[in-house]
Structure formats: C-alpha cells, structure tokens
Amino acid sequence: MGRIALRPAAAALACSLLAAPALAQTTLRIGIGADPNVLDPAQSGSFVERVVFSALCDKLVDVAPDLSFRPELATRWEWAEDGRALTLTLREGxxxxxxAPVDxxxxxxxxxxxxxxxxSRRRTELRPVSEVQVLDARTVRLVLSExxxxxxxxxxxxxxMMLSPAVLPMAERVGENPVCSGPFRLTRRVAQDRIEMERHAGxxxxxxxxxxxxxxLPIPDNNVRMLNLRGGQLDLIERVAPTDIPAVERDRRLRLVSGPSIAYQTMSxxxxxxxxxxxxxxxxxxxRQALELSIDRAIINQVALEGRFTPNNQPEAPGTPYHFADLAPPARNPARARALLREAGHDRVAFTLKVPNQPVEAQVAQIxxxxxxxxxxxxxxxxxxxxxxVAATQRGDYEAAIAIWSGRPDPDGNIAFWLASDGFLNWGRYADPRLDELxxxxxxxxxxxxxxRLYREAAQLWLADRPHLxxxxxxxxxxxxxxxxxxxPAPDGIIRLAGLRIGR
Structure with a gap:
C-alpha cells in the first residue's frame, strides 16, 4: 500500500499510538470531515460539532434509530394537558x-x-420557554408561553446538552473548557489537528x-481519511464518499455500515x-428561478454521488409525512433560464459560491x-x-453557500431555522411575515x-421565492x-459510542 497521507502532527501522534500496543487497544481513533469551530453547545452551528459533542456532552433526550425519543439525562417526561409545560424527571446519580451532580x-x-x-444560538429554539422551574432535585418544569x-x-x-454550572460563568469562552456530562472528557485540543479525550469514569x-x-482527527479530504483507515491509523471514519464505497467493500479488513439519513444538502x-x-x-x-432551471439534481446525484443519494428540493426526505411530491423541482431548462435573466435585465449573472473544503461538495459545486x-x-x-x-455566512459575507443540515425528527427543525425571520441559521436574513405565521x-x-397543511402552504411560499435551493x-x-x-447507524448521522468495542 502507498504512503499514508496524515498531516505531520497527526502522523506523529498516530505513529506513537501504533508503537504502544497497550495504548492502541484502549484508544478509539475517529476521522471526522472537518475541524469543529467551537466546542460550546450554545455557540455551535456545524454538523461536525454534533459528532464531537456525542462523546463530550449528554443531552436531556436522545433520538433512537426510528427517530423516536429515548431517555438520556432525563428518564421520563410529561406534557401538561394544555401543552404549555413539559416536566422532566432527571436520571438519578x-x-x-x-x-458535580446533574440536578x-x-x-x-x-x-x-x-x-x-x-x-447563545439556541435562543430562537427555546423562545417559547418562558420559565424553567426547579420542582425538586430531580424534577424540572419548562413553562411555555404557547x-x-x-x-x-x-x-x-x-x-x-448540559455543562457543569462551574464553567457557565466563562460565557463566550466556555468552548475553551467544556466540562459536560458525556462519556468522555476533553483533555487536549490542537486546532485543525486533533481533539483528545479520556473516559469519564463517573x-x-x-x-x-x-x-x-x-x-x-479532523481530515477534510475524504480520500486521505480513507487512506488512514486502510493503513490502520484510524478505527472509524464518518461520511464515506460515495466514490470510496467500492474500495471499502473490496477490503476484507474493513466494514461498511450504511443507513437512511434525514440530512440534506442545500444552497443558501x-x-x-x-x-x-x-x-x-x-x-x-x-x-434565483433561472439558477434552479439551470441545474439538474439527478445529474448531480449520478455524477458526484454515484447515484447513492436522493435528489430533492425539500427539507424532508421523499416518502416522509412532510414531503410534498407534487411540489417537485422544475425540469432543467437552460433556454428558459437565459430568457428569465434577460427579463430581469441581465445578459449573464456572475456570483461567488462558497463551498466547504471537502471533495464531494467541491465536485457538486463544479457540476x-x-x-x-x-x-x-x-x-x-x-x-x-x-x-x-460559518463566520463568513454569519456576517453576510456571501452570495451563495453550500451547506449540510443533519436533520431533525420534527419538521420545524428542518426548515424554520433557515427561513423564519428569527431563525438562528437564517444567514441570508430572508423574511416573510406569512411564513413566520405558518x-x-x-x-x-x-x-x-x-x-x-401548514407546512405545505409554507413550502409553496419559499419554493417560489427560493432563498434556498x-x-x-x-x-x-x-x-x-x-x-x-x-x-x-442513526438517521441523524451521529456516532453513539456506547457499546463500541474492539473484538470479534
């Protein structure tokens, strides 16, 4: 096999791990597709941060593979009859x-x-929560305005995600020392290179x-991640590129696991x-209509994605309750696109498309x-x-940007954050009062x-206006x-660490 293409610091660490058998047996090495921006759930805005948080920070509630809710830090929950309060019973111990106790x-x-x-970027998500009440050491009630x-x-x-109250006064600097309640605690982070954790015995x-x-190990290049896995420097990699799947299937030393996804790719x-x-x-x-008429999602899927994904113009996957099959994307029509540009007073339109530093997204953008x-x-x-x-889109320094959304069990979490006027990822500041009301x-x-009925009417509005494709x-x-x-495998793409072990 050819030489393994790790960055220098990561290569040195990998070599040290391989040179120490006892350490290698007790260390799980995961290759991730990007370096997290900030390790603070309040400020987080990227998918890869959620992958890291799965080790670092337990949540009150988790999502099961069938997208139902299951206990994590809360073992039981109950809605008030009028829907204006949610009472949580916390896990003992x-x-x-x-x-410190999670009380x-x-x-x-x-x-x-x-x-x-x-x-906090969670303010919009929790805006209906008007008060949090402590009923006793293990019981908390969230009172809602509606x-x-x-x-x-x-x-x-x-x-x-719950952090130790001792670190909360750090405010914007919480990400420097995120003491959580997850199965692993942070011991060292080298930006753009590695994140080291050790088991939380308690x-x-x-x-x-x-x-x-x-x-x-953050390794944006899919091919390099794959080479490191095949060379033994990694134990697990996430987001395998469709073009790499045949190589995994042929390699008897490796195993491929696949599963359905609620994640989607969009252009903001x-x-x-x-x-x-x-x-x-x-x-x-x-x-924007002309741009959509210029592209063919099926071609993108076949050429860049080996036909493995599902072309779609909506945030809900085809066949799910909130996908509307009759609101399908228009057929590609470059002639009509050029005519629309002329109607708008343009011969040609130039713009910059920002793309994540990952080969698959780069190929999608090139197509x-x-x-x-x-x-x-x-x-x-x-x-x-x-x-x-993330920084560029947050400050409005973009015309268009390709982004992934990992998906949520509830339809509100798949669209409103992009398009509601107060949505926490409404980078382009789209605003439609009727959409907000829906x-x-x-x-x-x-x-x-x-x-x-409500989400269908909402879809008709934004699909016509196209603040997202x-x-x-x-x-x-x-x-x-x-x-x-x-x-x-989980539809949200998050790696759950409980139960993982080396051994046949």
Whole structure:
C-alpha cells in the first residue's frame, strides 16, 4: 500500500499510538470531515460539532434509530394537558465530569443560559420557554408561553446538552473548557489537528464505554481519511464518499455500515444580509428561478454521488409525512433560464459560491458551475474550511453557500431555522411575515394532518421565492476496521459510542 497521507502532527501522534500496543487497544481513533469551530453547545452551528459533542456532552433526550425519543439525562417526561409545560424527571446519580451532580438546578442554569445569553444560538429554539422551574432535585418544569410541539426535538440536540454550572460563568469562552456530562472528557485540543479525550469514569453509562481514550482527527479530504483507515491509523471514519464505497467493500479488513439519513444538502442564498444581498442573485427571485432551471439534481446525484443519494428540493426526505411530491423541482431548462435573466435585465449573472473544503461538495459545486454556465451564470467557486464558512455566512459575507443540515425528527427543525425571520441559521436574513405565521401555527399543534397543511402552504411560499435551493438528501456511510463491534447507524448521522468495542 502507498504512503499514508496524515498531516505531520497527526502522523506523529498516530505513529506513537501504533508503537504502544497497550495504548492502541484502549484508544478509539475517529476521522471526522472537518475541524469543529467551537466546542460550546450554545455557540455551535456545524454538523461536525454534533459528532464531537456525542462523546463530550449528554443531552436531556436522545433520538433512537426510528427517530423516536429515548431517555438520556432525563428518564421520563410529561406534557401538561394544555401543552404549555413539559416536566422532566432527571436520571438519578448522573454527574458532570468535574463530579458535580446533574440536578434540576444545573439543568435550569444551562437552559437559562441557552434562552438568554448573548452568545447563545439556541435562543430562537427555546423562545417559547418562558420559565424553567426547579420542582425538586430531580424534577424540572419548562413553562411555555404557547404550545410548542418541537420542544423534545430541540432538547435532543444542543439546547439539551448540559455543562457543569462551574464553567457557565466563562460565557463566550466556555468552548475553551467544556466540562459536560458525556462519556468522555476533553483533555487536549490542537486546532485543525486533533481533539483528545479520556473516559469519564463517573458517567452513568460507563459500563458500556469500552475505550479509555478517544481521539478525533479532523481530515477534510475524504480520500486521505480513507487512506488512514486502510493503513490502520484510524478505527472509524464518518461520511464515506460515495466514490470510496467500492474500495471499502473490496477490503476484507474493513466494514461498511450504511443507513437512511434525514440530512440534506442545500444552497443558501443571501437575499437580505448586507451589500452582497443587493446583487442580482439575492435581489431578484427571477434570477434565483433561472439558477434552479439551470441545474439538474439527478445529474448531480449520478455524477458526484454515484447515484447513492436522493435528489430533492425539500427539507424532508421523499416518502416522509412532510414531503410534498407534487411540489417537485422544475425540469432543467437552460433556454428558459437565459430568457428569465434577460427579463430581469441581465445578459449573464456572475456570483461567488462558497463551498466547504471537502471533495464531494467541491465536485457538486463544479457540476453546478458547469450546468449553470449554460443557463447564463458565471459562478466563481470559493473553498473554505468549516469555521471560516460559518463566520463568513454569519456576517453576510456571501452570495451563495453550500451547506449540510443533519436533520431533525420534527419538521420545524428542518426548515424554520433557515427561513423564519428569527431563525438562528437564517444567514441570508430572508423574511416573510406569512411564513413566520405558518411556522408559528405549526409549532403549536401536534396533529399530523393539520401540520401537513401548514407546512405545505409554507413550502409553496419559499419554493417560489427560493432563498434556498435544496439539492439532495444524504444516505449515511461509515467505514471502520472489521473488528470494531457494536456500531449502530442513526438517521441523524451521529456516532453513539456506547457499546463500541474492539473484538470479534
């Protein structure tokens, strides 16, 4: 086999691990697709951070493979009859990594920070929570200003991750020392190189954690991640590129695990955030319509994704309750696209498309660039690391950007955060009062048929205005050494560490 392409510091660490058999047997090494921007659930905004948080920070509620909710730090929950309160019973004996108890006072402190702190990106998600009450040491009640059906889904993500109250006064600097309640605690981080953790012996589920140490290596290049796995420097990699799947299947030393995904890829367009929104793409829906008519999602799937994913123009996967098959994307029509640009007063339109520094997304962007050229667009591609991408979009320094959303069990968590006027990832500051009202109504009810009606009307609005162009739904692929046992695929793409062990 050829030489393994690790970065120098990562290569040195990998060699030291391989040179020490006892250490190698007790260390799980995971290759991830990007370097996390910030290890603070309040400030987090990227998928790869959720992968790391799965080791570091327990949540109040977890999501099962069938997308139902299952206990984590909360073992029981009960809704008030009017839907305006949720009472949680906490797990007995759970402790933070500094030894402090995970009690109702700690949960209140965390939720109050997420609801109110200046640095928190969870404020919108928890806006309906008007008060957090401590009923006793193990019981906490979330009082709502209005019924809020997505709340359990919210608590199954970063807004439900609990940190030790001792670190909360650090505010914006919490990410430097995120003391949580997960199965592993952070011991060292080298930006762009590695994240080192060790087993939290006091974890409530420690008996099901079979590694003493955990190492995350951020390796954006899919091919390099695969080479490191095949060379023995990694035990597990996430987001295997479709082009690498045949190589995994042929290698008897490796095992491929796949599963359905609620994640999707989208193109966010800046329609209202700063000067770049005033350019043709952001300011005129006819130009955005022309862009969509220039591309063919099925071609993207076949050429860049080996036909493994699902072309889609909506945030819900085809066949699920909140996907609307009759609102399918238009057929590719470059001639009509050019005509629309002329109607809008343009011969050709140029814009910059920001792309994550990952080969699959880069190839997707190149295909879009090529197809759109026939429709009258001159697209410049700008490849950025994950943290730089997040920073640029947050400050409105973009015209269009390709992004992944890992998906949520509740439909509100798959669309409103992008398009509600107060959505925490509404980078382009899209605003439609009618859309905001539809989202509000849908959050207040649980009946599927009525929610379908509301989300359908919402989809008709934003699909016509196109502040986002959804491109495709993922299918998750993980590759691992053949003797790594206990891996359970999850539709949210998150790696659960409980039960993982080396041995046949």
């Amino acid at each position: 759970a402790r933070f990594q500094d030894g 109702a006072a700690a949960v209140k402190a965390n939720l109050d920070r997420y609801r109110t702190a200046r640095e 019924p809020f059906a997505p709340l359990l889904s919210v608590l199954a993500d970063r807004a439900g 974890h409530w589920n420690a008996a099901n954690i079979h590694f003493d140490r955990l190492l995350f 367009i800046n329609v209202g955030h700063g000067p770049l929104a005033q350019r043709p793409l952001g300011s005129d829906p006819r130009v 879009i660039q090529s197809m759109a050229a026939e429709g009258g667009f001159d697209i410049r591609l700008e490849v950025l690391e994950s943290s730089a991408m 989202f509000r109504q849908a959050r207040a009810i649980t009946a599927t048929a009525e929610r379908q 959804m491109l495709y739904h993922h299918r998750w692929f993980w590759a691992m050494r053949g003797d790594l046992q206990g891996f359970e």
